[in-house]
Amino acid sequence: MPEKIKSSENSLLKNLPLIAGILGGTLLMINRLVTPTLLDSQARSDALGIILCAMLLLTSILARQIQPEPPQSVVLEGAEGFELIDDLSDKIKIELAWASHLILTNTVSKSVLIYYQGKTLLRRGILGTEKEIKVGQIVDRVIKTQKPVYLVDLKHYPGKVEFDYFPENIQGLICLPLNDGGVMMVATNIPRSYTKQNENWINGIGAKIALTLKEEYT
Incomplete structure (x- = not known):
């Protein structure tokens, strides 16, 4: 049916x-x-x-x-893609490819972006038209405070215009610090859909990426 x-x-x-x-x-x-x-x-x-x-x-x-109505998913306005910048070591490329694959296949996330030391290292999943990440207030706060931000329902949040490098109609977003040099961001097409298990999973992968990047760029 x-x-x-x-x-x-x-x-x-x-x-x-x-x-x-x-x-x-x-x-x-x-x-x-x-x-x-x-x-x-x-x-x-x-x-x-x-x-x-x-x-x-x-x-x-x-x-x-x-039994409240479950949140409704939307079709993200973008094309699926996988982009890694060239000037990365094979070790970093494998790590980022592995990590982003796990996030996209084991959580409700539809897009993954990794920004580090002024460069967009990875874009994967459903991508927006803007390729370069411009650091706005939220991302800047995450880097400076080293504390993650969870935006579970972006349609009610006016600051979502900062994330124009994602598809325009993303519904939820998690932004995690990567040391003091960047962030990993994941986005979903369903509002209020990230569970505690999802958050723990993504936090664990983010911590592993942060450690690998720190060793590589030190």
Whole structure:
């Protein structure tokens, strides 16, 4: 069954209590308005019907709070690519290729960029049109403080214009320091999708890259 049809059916089932509650309440009100003489038995039936409709509405509201809508993925506006600058040793090239492959295949990340000592060492995954990384406020803060930044939902963050070297519609981003000379950045197409396990995995790979770059450039 196509994914869109499944999603539509699931949405209908989830909204069924809400639809039934609203429809039942509306019909009870119409029935009360068009009844010229209200009997005690009908009043009791109406009261019971109102309680049942309210329970259906409450069930629908609670279900939405307990099981919120999962974040929706988007198709990133860019082309897939893999770029390494030429003036790197074979050791560094193998390390960066291995690390970026692990990140893209084991996390929700769709793009990986590595910037070090004023150069863009690697671009891999879905790439934006801007090739060179221009250090903005966020990246500069990560390098200076040596503390990572996690932007889990970029559409609500005005500072995302800084990351124009990624596809324009990236939904989440992690920026990790690489010693005091650069950063590794990963981006995803799904907001609020990086789990703690993802973060730990990416942090571990970033630490390994930082160690290799430090040995190479010392």
